[in-house]
Structure formats: C-alpha cells, structure tokens
Amino acid sequence: MTAQSLSQRTITHKLGLAVISEDYDRIDATLRSTLHDVLGLGEARTAALDADTALFGAMPELDSMAVAGLLTEIEERLGILIEDDEVDGEMLESFGALVRFVATKTRR
Amino acid sequence: MLRFGPDHGPLVAIALPLFEEANRLRSFAVAICRVLATRGVASILPDLPGQGESLVPLERCSILDIADGFDCATKDAWNADRRCYGVALRSGALLEKLALLDGRWHFAPQDGPSLLRDLKRIKQASQPHSRLVDTDWYFDPDAPDDQLDPPVEIAGNLISTALLTDLSVYAPWTREDGGTVRTVRLDTDPAPADRHVSGSPLWRRAEPGNDLTLARLLADDIADWVASCER
DSSP, X not given: OOHHHHHXXXXXXXXXXXXXXXXXXXXXXXXXXXXXXXXXXXHHHHHTOOTTOBOTTTSXXXXXXXXXXXXXXHHHHHTOOOOGGGOOTTTTSBHHHHHHHHHHHHTO | OEEESOSSSOEEEEEOOSTHHHHHHHHHHHHHHHHHHHTTOEEEEOOOTTSTTOSSOGGGOOHHHHHHHHHHHHHHHHHTTOOEEEEEEGGGGGSOSSSOOSEEEEESOOOHHHHHHHHHHHHHHHOTTXXXXXXXXXXXXXXXXXXXXXXEEETXXXXXXXXXXXXXXXXXXXGGGSSOEEEEEETXXXXXXXXXXXXXXXXGXXXXXXXXXXXXXXXXXXXXXXXXXXX
C-alpha cells in the first residue's frame, strides 16, 4: 500500500468517526429533548441525563403507558420504525442503552 | 358544545383528537378559541359522539359516526350562511372528512395507522405477559361468530373493533383531496408542513396541561389564514 492511499484511508476513517460522532450527538440531543417533552422532566433533570442514568423502573414518570408515547415520539422525530419485538427492558434500561439502540436503527 | 366569539362572520369548528388525547388537549383548544375571539373570529368546540359529554358511548362508534357528529356541529353555520373552517388537532384531522368546509387547518395531524400503533403499544403495556399478534390484534378469537365483536378496552376507553379497523386505513384530508389545507407542526416533527413552530407535544403528557404561548401563536396563525381565505 502506498503512503498516499494509507493517508487517504486514515482520512476516510477519521471522517467516518466524525460522522458517527455527529450522529450520536444528534441522537443524544433528540432523545434528551423527547424525554423532556414527553415525561415533563425539568431542565435540570434533562441536563443531568448521562449514559448511566437508569430509565425504565427507576424514573417514576416512565411507566409502561408513557413508554408507548415515548417510542412513537422518538419514531416521529428521528424518522425510524421501532418494531414491537425490539422493545424490551434492555433498550430502556439506561439513557446510554436507549441512545445505542436508536443509533443502530438510524444507521440501517 | 362550547361557543366563542361573535355570532356572525366566518366560523372555526375545532375537532379534538380521538381518545385520551382529547382530554389532554381540551384546555389548549379552549385557549386557542379564546384568542380567536379576541381576533374577532368565532369558533365552536363540539363534543363529538363518544367524546366529552356525548350521550353516545364510544364503544358504539365507528369513525363515520364521529365524523357525522362533526358535520352536524357545522350545520348551523351553513344554515346561517356563514363560511366554516375546520381546525383539527392531531387525529381530529380524521374526523372532518364528511363536513363541507371552506378550508382545513391541521395541527400536528396524525394518521390512522400511526394512532393504531400507539393504541397497540398502550394495550400491550397493559398486558406485558401476553404478546399481541401483529395484525387484527383487536379481534377476540374466542368471540362467537354469530355476535358482534366485543369492544376492546384500551387505557380505560372501550373502543369498537369497527373504529379500530377504520383507523388502519384512514388518513387526514390533503390538498389532493381538494380545497385549502394548511398544516402546522412542531419544529421537533420533521414531516412536511406549511409552518413549523416551537412548543411542547401536550398530547403526550400523562396529565392535561396547557401552553398559552403556543395557543396564542396558533390562534394568530388560524386567524391570519382565515382572513387570507376570506379575501
């Protein structure tokens, strides 16, 4: 492999990482605002959400009824379709898990 | 039926969404009507069959029954030779198809299949230990063949299988169907619209709320749109 093609591959790889990072930032921001709007979380609680923040079973506003509205709102805002058999406790375990789940859907 | 504004001039008839969202948006709709009145635009907020104080139980309604109720609510305007405009919130856009309207204004319109998905998720959430089938999940396989299918209880509402079947194919009125249609959505909703505005999706909240800033903004948009249609 020539030095030039190696360099091009490095640039492409870095660009790819940048796109993925941008994608994650967009998904993170959208999910944050969706949780804020659907669950009525205050600004402080919304800002304090991080990857380890526990959601279903830990956040009192997020009962099973609220999950239905939350998923539909996420679908509308991000233009994705979440199948019923994909909805389980794992994807809603934490904010980070939800971001990772949605990221896999948006990249398909 | 609530009435606001003058007893002459164009009339705005508001169609609330179906089911629980109607309760969550009623105060918001009233706030819109009040601002419209200050702009000199008359409005009505009818209780449609199966909604609010209607004497007809929801479980006996198909979507045509509810749409017929909306049409009846606008008849007075026609009899008085007043022009009548439909303003629909969310799935209210599915209920104004039978009415003869001079124009339709939709806020965050939701189509039938999307609403049906919502209802299925809510139903599934209430029975986590038994998985609903993919399609026709609202029919009871054990129901006798020689009787009407029993209504389905979803989040406290008894809904007829006829209404649920209607939802699987119903879509809001569009410009292609004829006449003037204006669509406004929240800026968090990427679907096409004539205008996107900032605000909260009150229809998702567990408790009914209000957003007076958004109500004022939408009422101004409606009043300006009606004025442009009247020119």
